[in-house]
Amino acid sequence: MLYSIALKSKNVNNERRKNMDKQQILKMKRRMKTLQKKMGGLGPVMRGSVVVLGKKQQTFFSLNKDKKTRLIYLDKQREAIAREYSDNYKTLLDIIDEMTLLNMELLRKSYDE
Secondary structure, three states, rough: OOOHHHHHHHHHHHHHHHHHHHHHHHHHHHHHHHHHHHHOOOOOOOOEEEEEEOOOOOOEEEEOOEEEEEEEEHHHHHHHHHHHHHHHHHHHHHHHHHHHHHHHHHHHHHHHO
């Protein structure tokens, strides 16, 4: 008798855990869709930085590629565009990091089932 009560209790706890896992999985999948939409709406991206160099405090876009630093001069108009593109790249990296963590958790949960 005591064994059957313990078994029923264990089954109820397993069902609750499965329901919670399903809710968490749905929440993670919804978050993934939100991140995908956000990623699609980012616009142009550029890896690199806007830097100010020299005595005249001139603004450049700096990119390190193949162990070489590449610079292009930016006037005020191009500076704003370069900053936007660089910020979009940083946002993209943040989105990718979050999506990676979510996908890892989803993979782990699918393995546990």
